[in-house]
Amino acid sequence: MTRRVVVIGGGESAEHDVSLATAAAVAEALRGGGFDVVELTIDRDGTWRRGAEALGAPGTGSLAAALGVIGADVVFPALHGPCGEDGTIAALCALAHTPMVGSGLRAGALGIDKWATKLVAEAVGIRTAPGRLVAAADIADVDFRASAVVKPVSAGSSFGVALARDASELRDALRCAARFDDRILVEDVVRGREIDVAVLREADGRRWASPPLEIHADGLFDTRSKYDGSARFSVPADLGDTDRAALTGAALRMFDALGCAGVARIDFFLTERGPVLNEVNTMPGMTAESQVPRMFAAAGLRYEQLVARLVDAAAVPGLGRSPVGV
Known part of the structure; x- marks a missing residue:
């Protein structure tokens, strides 16, 4: 049928x-x-x-x-x-x-909230960038401490994300972020390789991680570089066994801690001290050229197979969700 x-x-x-x-x-x-x-x-x-x-x-x-x-x-x-x-x-x-x-209400609400995601990550032993939460109504009172990445708490595709290197740039970045959310995250700059890992939950309940993907961009991987073709991707990323295991383990822990279902993309910075969580996407971009399909293609899973498996898993009652679907 x-x-x-x-x-x-x-x-x-x-x-x-x-x-x-x-x-x-x-x-x-x-x-x-x-x-x-x-x-x-x-x-x-x-x-x-x-x-x-x-x-x-x-x-x-x-x-x-x-x-x-x-x-x-x-x-x-x-x-x-x-x-x-x-x-x-x-x-x-x-x-x-x-x-x-995909994920139910609880995982979706937590995953899109970058501040809440940081708290969950730290609770399960995954490092995040030091940061502070700012209300849009209070941005005039925010002082410049050091170079920082400014981002809306709940927005995707890097909309409203900017690097602030002085007080003037910080004010501009805060105003821009406030167009997308009334809560703003100001984080320390993390120096490291940008690595993404996707996690898929199958219809039998098993979840597994894709080969990691590395993003190569000149400067901040912002909205423009995401969609103008200037960024390059390497998949599988060139990683040693230790780093690959650390990234995969952290991705699976975040997927489980948030209670995700379907597919999620977990973004990291790989530093000399190991992975630092950037953010989680519980419904990432899913064209054939998007990062998640590229990662699973590197594991031998074609795009058509990936979306069909997501439908198969969704049809299993309660898989990755509470009995009421949240």
Whole structure:
């Protein structure tokens, strides 16, 4: 029997366009694998669409109409950032009793919050950059101490992330970050290689880590370098056995500590003292050229196989989630 999968893209966050690319790629791969695919798009104003057709009246009417479509075998929320990856859609699917690809509400909410993620990491023995939490309302009172990386607490694709090397740059960086969140993280600069590891949970409950990927970028790996083609990736990263084991072990510990399901990308800096956690993405970019598919391709898992396995795992009740889906 052909399984029906609803793929959701777009969303109200700054990553709207990135999400559209992920959703289109996932939908194409699933159709190629024999799934019956329905595509839904969330506009920037929150309106749900099926193709060009707006569902229901604006506001709650649109959401109510979308719920009638979401009742599928599996929902694949190809959404990044707030009002999507942060557990919002996971909660909606849980209330609708619809199986969903990826992490539930709890893991999504913790994973998108960079401050909360740091606290979880430190609790399980994974180093993070020293940092401080700043309220957007208080940015005028923040003093410059040393060069720092400034980032919104809950945003992805490096939107609002900047390197501040003096007091003037710090003020500008804080103002920019405040456009994306009312909580801002100011972290010490970490010197090290940028290494990503992806973790996948299979339908049988087993979870395993991909070969690590190294990012080569001139300066900060910001939004521009992520999408303008200037950054290069090496996968598998050129690592010794000790470093590879340390990175893989830390990635698996973070995946488990947050309670992730589906796939997650865990980003590190590899320093002379070992891995330092950068951030966690519970619904990372998933075009065929994105980092996560590249990593699993290096392990022999093709893109079409990867998205099909995510659907397979989602169909297993309670896998990686609490009984109520969160």
